[in-house]
Amino acid sequence: MAALGAAGLGACAVLAACSPVQVGAAAVVGSQRITASSLDTQVSNWQTAAKPYASSIQLTTAEAPTAVLSWLVRFAVWDQVAAANGITVTDAQTQAGQKDLASVAQQNGFPSTSALLIANGVPPQLFQQVYTWDAQQNAYGLKANGGQEPTSTTEQNNVSAATTKAQCTTAKSLNIRVNPQFGRLDYTQISVVPAADTLSRPAGTPTPASTTGLTPAC
Numbered sequence: 001m002a003a004l005g006a007a008g009l010g011a012c013a014v015l016a017a018c019s020p021v022q023v024g025a026a027a028v029v030g031s032q033r034i035t036a037s038s039l040d041t042q043v044s045n046w047q048t049a050a051k052p053y054a055s056s057i058q059l060t061t062a063e064a065p066t067a068v069l070s071w072l073v074r075f076a077v078w079d080q081v082a083a084a085n086g087i088t089v090t091d092a093q094t095q096a097g098q099k100d101l102a103s104v105a106q107q108n109g110f111p112s113t114s115a116l117l118i119a120n121g122v123p124p125q126l127f128q129q130v131y132t133w134d135a136q137q138n139a140y141g142l143k144a145n146g147g148q149e150p151t152s153t154t155e156q157n158n159v160s161a162a163t164t165k166a167q168c169t170t171a172k173s174l175n176i177r178v179n180p181q182f183g184r185l186d187y188t189q190i191s192v193v194p195a196a197d198t199l200s201r202p203a204g205t206p207t208p209a210s211t212t213g214l215t216p217a218c
Contacts, residue, residue, distance in 0.1 A: 026069055026182055027192070029076040030174040034069065036181075042068050045123035049114075057119050066183050067121025070191040073176060075129050077190055081170045082136045085143060089135045097134035137163055168218035186213030 026039040043064050050057055050064075059067055082089065089097075098113065105116035114124065122130055142148070144162040145155055171190055178185050178192055186193045193213075 026065075026179050027073055027185075028177045029073055030080065030176075032076050034072050034076070036179070039065060039069055039072065039182075042072070042123050042126065045125050046118065046121065049118050049124050053115055053118055056115075059119065059121055064121060066192040066194070068123065068126075069178070069182055071122055071126060071130070073178075073185070073192065074190045075126075075133055077167060077171050077174065077176075078133050078136045080174060081140060081166050084170065085140060085166075087136060087139045087143065089132050089139060093135040093139060094128070094131045097131040097138065100134050100138070101131065140166060165218055168216050172216035172218060184214075187216045188213035 024036055025033045026036045027034045046064055046068055047061060050059075081087075101116060102113045105111075105113045108116065110116040110119065114127070117127055117130060118124075141150070141159040141163055144166075145159050150156040150159050167190065168187060171185075171187055176185050180195055183192045184195045185191075191213075
């Protein structure tokens with residue numbers, strides 16, 4: 001089960017190949033266009049779902065768009081990984097992914113899987129895609145280990161490395177472009193992060209650019 005994924009250059013400089021993002025798009029992943037309007041809808045869904053958990057959720061309303069967009073980009077990347085490797089997730093595998101996340105929720109003190117996902121920026125309407133995302137990674141891990149569950153630390157490390165590489169190389173091949181309005185892509189965990197360092201600094205002090213995850217490490 002992969003862990004849940006919960007910088008000042010000019011906007012053009014932080015985008016791969018300085019490619020323009022299509023008008024009305026929050027991000028473009030390969031040929032898939034994630035529209036700003038669909039993102040707005042999902043952020044609104046998240047805000048509504050988060051209200052009962054307001055006292056325990058650290059994710060702020062201002063951070064919600066980048067958190068939700070990160071998930072939409074991850075889903076697109078892993079759909080491509082699955083397609084490229086002949087992986088079709090079954091209902092049983094998706095249900096297993098849901099059980100994985102229920103276990104993660106319990107281990108981390110969340111009262112439910114819903115609470116875990118909402119805390120990590122997932123609106124209820126995208127829960128099913130998270131279960132599929134988890135199942136796709138598990139299926140890829142099985143394939144990378146010859147169709148068997150890893151039973152040793154070495155096998156587990158090899159599967160983890162293979163999974164990370166597959167995600168990285170796929171994301172690299174998709175030429176992901178993020179609208180500067182939302183930030184830029186960090187390839188480390190396939191997440192959208194601020195394009196500039198917003199920390200308060202003395203007048204005249206230049207804002208340093210962050211290069212963390214700027215380019216794929218594969």
